[in-house]
Amino acid sequence: MREQVWQTSRSSGRQQGGRRRAVPAAAAVAVGVMTMGALSPTAASATAGPDTVRQGLNALVRSDGVPAALASVKDRDGRTRTYTAGVGDLATGAKVPRDGQVRIGSNTKTFTAVLVLQLVGEGKIDLDTSIDTYLPGLVRGEGIDGSRISVRHLLQHTSGLPNYVNYLGEDVRHYEPRQLLDIALQHKARFDPGEKWEYSNTNYVLAGLLVEKITGRPLEEELERRIIKPIGLRHTYFPAPGDVTIREPHPKGYYQETAGAPLRDGTELDPSWGWAAGQMISTNTDLNRFFTALLSGRLLPKAQLDEMRTTVPASEPFASGARYGLGLVSTPLSCGGVYWGHGGSTTGYETRGGVTGKGRAANVAVTTQPSDKATMKHVEKVVDEALCR
Numbered sequence: 001m002r003e004q005v006w007q008t009s010r011s012s013g014r015q016q017g018g019r020r021r022a023v024p025a026a027a028a029v030a031v032g033v034m035t036m037g038a039l040s041p042t043a044a045s046a047t048a049g050p051d052t053v054r055q056g057l058n059a060l061v062r063s064d065g066v067p068a069a070l071a072s073v074k075d076r077d078g079r080t081r082t083y084t085a086g087v088g089d090l091a092t093g094a095k096v097p098r099d100g101q102v103r104i105g106s107n108t109k110t111f112t113a114v115l116v117l118q119l120v121g122e123g124k125i126d127l128d129t130s131i132d133t134y135l136p137g138l139v140r141g142e143g144i145d146g147s148r149i150s151v152r153h154l155l156q157h158t159s160g161l162p163n164y165v166n167y168l169g170e171d172v173r174h175y176e177p178r179q180l181l182d183i184a185l186q187h188k189a190r191f192d193p194g195e196k197w198e199y200s201n202t203n204y205v206l207a208g209l210l211v212e213k214i215t216g217r218p219l220e221e222e223l224e225r226r227i228i229k230p231i232g233l234r235h236t237y238f239p240a241p242g243d244v245t246i247r248e249p250h251p252k253g254y255y256q257e258t259a260g261a262p263l264r265d266g267t268e269l270d271p272s273w274g275w276a277a278g279q280m281i282s283t284n285t286d287l288n289r290f291f292t293a294l295l296s297g298r299l300l301p302k303a304q305l306d307e308m309r310t311t312v313p314a315s316e317p318f319a320s321g322a323r324y325g326l327g328l329v330s331t332p333l334s335c336g337g338v339y340w341g342h343g344g345s346t347t348g349y350e351t352r353g354g355v356t357g358k359g360r361a362a363n364v365a366v367t368t369q370p371s372d373k374a375t376m377k378h379v380e381k382v383v384d385e386a387l388c389r
Contacts, residue, residue: 052389056382057085057364064375066366067263068096068251072284073386074292076359080285086367088251090263097249099283101235102365103271104351105344107287108238108280109204113155113327114294115211115222117304120151124214127152127307127326134210138181143189151210153193154203155326156312162187163200168273174242175272180205197312197324201277204327208276219276231293236282244268246281253348254368263368266348278346287353288361291341294328295355309340318343319380329354331380335388345369350376352383362386 057069068086075081084096119125131139131154132146139146144161153159164184184202191198208219215222220238228236235248245268254263271279282290293299300308311323311330318324321332330338331354341354341363350370353363364382 052385053081053083053362053382054085056378056385057083060366060375060378060382061086064370064378066368066370066375067254068367069364069382070096070098070100070102070251070284070366071362071364071382071386072099072288074285074288074361080288082285086251088367090252090254091265096251099235099285101246101248101250101281101283102349102351102367103246103253103344103346104280104282104287105274105278105346105349106201107282107342107344107351108274108276108278110294110327110342111223111227111280111290112204112207112211112219112276113308114227114299115219116151116155116207117300117308117326118226119211119214120307121301121304125151125210127155131206131210134213135206138209139185139206141185141188143192144185149193151207152326154207154210156197156324157199157203157314158194158197158312159200159203160189160191160193160195160198161200161202161206162190164202164205165273172269172273174270175275177205177209177275180273180275181209197314199314199317201274204277205275211276223280227290227299231289231298233282233286233290236280236286236290238280239271241272242270244270251367255347256368256371259371269347271346274346278344284351284353284363284365287351287363288355291353291355292359292361295340295357333388334384339383339387350379352379354383354387356387360387360389 053071053073057071060066060069067090068088071083073081082099084098086096088094088096116125120127128150130147131149131151139149149159162184164180167183167187211222212219223238252265252267255266256263297305308326308328311325314322314324318329319331323330328340329342330340332338337357339354339356343352349365349367351363351365355361362383364379366379370376
């Protein structure tokens, strides 16, 4: 599920739906001589619960070399167990904060999609109406015509719009949403709307602009008013412009300039290049609460939730067998059935998880963007084992 999108390594050249970029050296701190393969012994802890989750997190630290791993698992009866492994700060050796805040990357897309679908339920947006109807003349470029791109195309990544992340420069700075859109529109369409599926963050920048146009309020206010407060997400927020910090206790996030290079601290950065596609901060437990509330019908009427769960086959950056709905992904479980979530990747952090139809929920975060698919499969395996118990 490497929808990935955002930046870590300037020279890795790896593109999974978006270019990975580095925090400028002046703003990053080299962390001793520690590398992905030279971490201190795991300091694992958990309140209680399945050994497989604890063992999986320990293995991510010991064998895969992630600095820290965190998990939160909710069973069908609503009991939550939290886990940590590794080191929260490689420079000081500080412990990993239990259920610490992390940057959640593209999980933000699900929040944005919920806002759009709430407005659909209120009769203010039609999924099959063109984006040009709501934002006239805004979406134009080579092979790009907003009158042919529906709101559904945006939410399902079938618009053909180029992904602006692939064209961001090396400078990490503040971006306005319209600037991100303008970067994308300088490049030709990837395909005709509805022709195929391809992940593009540009779709969700437009979805965020649509929410602001229809409501007349900033995206962050609508997130707070319509989602965060109603379901009690106490540790989830959309960073204000210029806010480069993470408010509450958190493990530091790390990246490498090149494979094998020392890990560098990328915790503090301006996340505006993600905006409605990837700017939010949360915890594993809050993500479990959010996806549980969503799938249980607390955030959307049945008709809109059914639309959200109407899927098409998805390819990279998602796992084999994954299908993409409207900002929501179904992923097969080894024990049968699927779980619903999204996942996210941003500088210093990777998150995976979701909920099953039987009411279990699990989210896992690691404090670097893994540079190989094997590590990501190990992260996904921890989620699978937690949800299959």
